[in-house]
Each structure stands twice: as structure tokens, then as C-alpha cells.
Amino acid sequence: MLESGIVMLLIILCVNIVYVSLLTVRMIFTFKGKRYLAATIGVFEITVYTLGLGLVLENLDAIQNLVAYALGFGIGVISGMKIEEKLAIGYITVNIISSDPEIPFTETLRAKGYGVTSWYAYGMEGDRLAVQVLTPRKYELMLYDTIKEIDPKAFIIAYEPRQIFGGFWVKKVKGSKLRREEEEIQSQ
Known part of the structure; x- marks a missing residue:
């Protein structure tokens, strides 16, 4: 399944969106002083990050994978901010x-x-x-x-x-x- 180029791009894109969304939310909880919740989110965040980075590094010969990774990062920033707005903590x-x-x-x-x-x-x-x-x-x-x-x-x-x-x-x-x-x- 991972051999299919489009499937690989979508997986890399989605993994990075999830990673950066978790990163954003974790940072917000960190700033709000919610250390245990931030640490718990951090465990999931680093797991997703490692998975996504591993997929890109295994396939560095395909520039579209790097583009999908970068695009996922940008979309993840926006989605993380939207999640934070909905949580409205503090x-x-x-x-x-x-x-x-x-x-x-x-x-x-x-x-x-x-x-x-x-x-x-x-x-x-x-x-x-x-x-x-x-x-x-x-x-x-x-x-x-x-x-x-x-x-x-x-x-x-x-x-x-x-x-x-x-x-x-x-x-x-x-x-x-x-x-x-x-x-x-x-x-x-």
C-alpha cells in the first residue's frame, strides 16, 4: 500500500497535519501551566512526528514527499490554531x-x-x-x-x-x- 505514490503523499500530509496540530496544542497547554496534559500530548506528538519524518527520510528521492511534509506542516499550524480557538483555555x-x-x-x-x-x-x-x-x-x-x-x-x-x-x-x-x-x- 505504501508503494503507491498518491497514498504515500496523503499519509505524509495527514501525519504532519496531526503532528503540528498536537505540537500547537501542547505548546498552549505548556504556556497555560498544564504540564501533565502537555506531557501526555507530547508523547503522542513525538510518536506521530517520528513516523512522518521516517516516511520522508526513507523516500528522499521523491521531492513530492518533502513538499507534502511541508504542506502538512503549514496546514497543521492552521488546524492547531483552530483547535486552540475552540478550546479557549484560560x-x-x-x-x-x-x-x-x-x-x-x-x-x-x-x-x-x-x-x-x-x-x-x-x-x-x-x-x-x-x-x-x-x-x-x-x-x-x-x-x-x-x-x-x-x-x-x-x-x-x-x-x-x-x-x-x-x-x-x-x-x-x-x-x-x-x-x-x-x-x-x-x-x-
């Missing part, structure tokens, strides 16, 4: 600067279940409301939509915190209202 902190401090930003976000800290600030064009929100990454896009509904002119900066200790978020929120809102959106 949390995101979103800093918002409202264009108008009178907009009921804090109350609206809290009513939707977000943990919010806000304070008044002064920007280049006058008074502003600065808001900081911590949410699970899976609710990130829903949060952006909510922010745009509240204030389409809001300035938004987002980043991932490495550690979270204490505070309202750890005590109460845990996404309960956010899950209900997500379910409502999906049912529409």
Missing part, C-alpha cells in the same frame, strides 16, 4: 476606555455576569470611564459584542493574565450568568 482581561463616563458601563456588564472594576480617568479629550473586565476566553467575543452595544466608540485592549488570586471573580462569578447568556444566544 481567561482574558479586557481594559476598556469609554468615550463617555456617563454611559452605564459598569452596571450593564455586571448585570450580564462579568466581574468589573471601573474608575474615572482623564484622557486627551476629557473625562473617561476606565473599565477592567476578567472573563473566561470562551466568552471573549460575546464580551466584545456587549462592549460595542454599550459604547461603539470604546477603546479596547485585551491580554491574558498568567495568575489570578482572590477578588470577586474567584469568589462568585465563575461564568454562571455568562453561560446562561451564551446559551440564550445559541438558541436564537
